[in-house]
Amino acid sequence: MNYIEELQDAIRRLHGAEATHLETVPIKEEFQGQTVWEGDVEVFDIRGHPKATRGYGWGHVTGENDQARRYVVVLELPPVTSPETAVRAAIMAELKDEREKTKTSRTPKFSKRQGKE
Secondary structure: OOHHHHHHHHHHHHHOOEEEEEEEEEEEEEEOOEEEEEEEEEEEEEEOOOOOOEEEEEEEEEOHHHOEEEEEEEEOOOOOOOHHHHHHHHHHHHHHHHHHHHHHHHOOOOOOOOOOO
16 A cells, blocks of 8 residues: 555545545645644545545654654644645644643542541
């Protein structure tokens, strides 16, 4: 299975829709003068989803020694209207997940005190 087919498979598994590859769009997302994301976003026509007719996807290596690949798929549903906004939405979702993990790990765990009633 090639890269595009793997993204199509991810769309099928995550969203239950079929996808036809349209184009590859290079994106460079910057924040305060720093590049925060740079790569190619694959654009797909989506069939079989109740609301989305377009989707965006990309993959990147992850894990220790970059031995695994992670796929990101974002459907074109407001506020996502382009490859650029798909990348921004994915960055924001990842930041939110990281904040939640940090918040959870800092929350003290309380146990019920056992005593006489």
